[in-house]
Amino acid sequence: METILTLNNLTKKYGPLTAVKNLSFTIHKGNVYGILGPNGSGKSTTLGMVLNVVNKTSGEYHWFDGKDSTHEALKQVGAIIEHPNFYPYMTARQNLALVCKIKGINSHKIEEKLEIVGLLDRKDSKFRTFSLGMKQRLAIASALLNDPEILILDEPTNGLDPQGIHQIREIIRRIASEGTTILLASHLLDEVEKVCTHVVIIRKGEKLYSGRVDEMNASHGFFELRASNLQKLESILVSHPSIGKVTNSEGLVTAILEEPMDAETMNSFLFENGIVLSYLNKRKESLEEQFLQLTNQTSH
């Protein structure tokens, strides 16, 4: 598979603070990647480093096969970071024409890209008259101008109203369906889950998980149990080889599975050991619980 971006132990320190710590991952062509992490976890810093606007402290990264310099490679990349940045006194079309000059491409695609993001009728309005949603859409149009190998979006729906969020997601989905590789940084799990195929989860600059979104949820699930003799229930559960951690919160015992096990087997196992359940529920963690679990595991 063709690689687009490779990060190798990339690190960024701001004085005593380490914003990104030994981050490594690879981005392959044709997938939609999400970088997921809470605010301040180092997502934007990571993107800033590979986009040549933040100086790395140590480590390596290279675009494509690593032959071109970063700024040459960036001409084949479309990226928007945080706020849409354009010249307020220029119109949408003049701003995009400037981007074409920087990227060294013909400007005949401007109207086509404005059409994709639904701004064609505002092409001669000055940038400063745009709403945030329109600015964000113009930024996407600008990132698409060169038909990029990869589209990088950093919190593209931040600060938008529900309608704006919906529009942006629709645009991203349409671009992804045409086979463009996308790297999307977000603190919104829901967004990543809806749009991405692969995910890299970072917290305090460290990678916690990287892999497919659907595999992230590949645990065997857990049981929620209730019985009159809780102490006995817990001790019996702990002794079972397929059960990992057992916790008790306010009379509800949670047993996390390490091997697959169905509810029927569990019920008969406990009954044989002299326990009659008053409540039995087998569940799988939602992606959200999984995410919270992942992002919390190093905090205590």
Next chain:
Amino acid sequence: MFRLLDIELHKLKYSRSAKILTITYFILITFIALIASIEFDLGQIHFRLADQGIFNFPFIWHFNSYIAALLKLFLAIVIVSMMSNEYSNRTLKQNLIDGLSKKEFVLSKFLTVVLFSIISTLFLIVVSLILGYSFSDYTEFSIVFSDMEYLLGYFIKLLGFFSFCMFIGILIKRSAFALGFLFIWWVLENIVNGILTWRIFRDSDIADNIVQFFPLASMSNLVVEPFSRLNFIQTAASQIGSELDKDYGVHWYQLLIVLVWTFLFVFLSYKLLKIRDL
């Protein structure tokens, strides 16, 4: 190279304030012609400035370079804001993401500075030729095209000054503060000059020898004031018994000092951009 210039001119040509300031600057240079119409009528004495030889070749080259250089502040505002606006609009970041390297960014700004200096110089030549042929007492070819080194001085002076503006625009990041800094720098140079001349090194040339290396002082030394060269001033001076022997020339080492500063400003702009996180 033309790509970089094209990028920068694209940014400037849609900016209304940049356009107004640039046009004002060039119109004001043509207003040097208005000096010709200054007349005094003091009873018996009828005095017309144009008749005092200020537009005589080759003196006009010196006179006009000096006057035109005073107007450089208008372009300085354009240059400072074209640097600092990239920070305040955060467009510098976007330019880099779009694939401009930091080196290309500084180069595109510097090429614009060079272009402004070249156009100013050419414009000044045209204005001076027109004025000279209208008012000069001598229009022989060899006289008209002598003493042209003042134009070189003028060009280098603008180049150095605009590079300085470019550097403080990047350094300070806010156009108003950057222009304030430029003013404070000028005041500081004058204070240091004053202290050196009147306190530390009285009655010697040492102060001048040090001060000539200061950036603004070195630029202003390139084209010194031409007024005391005028006949009527010389006459007046000798009448009150003081001798004016001033060096009005443009010297190679003065050009070199300013060129070194120009190089330093461009180089430091690049370094600053390189080490900064955006």
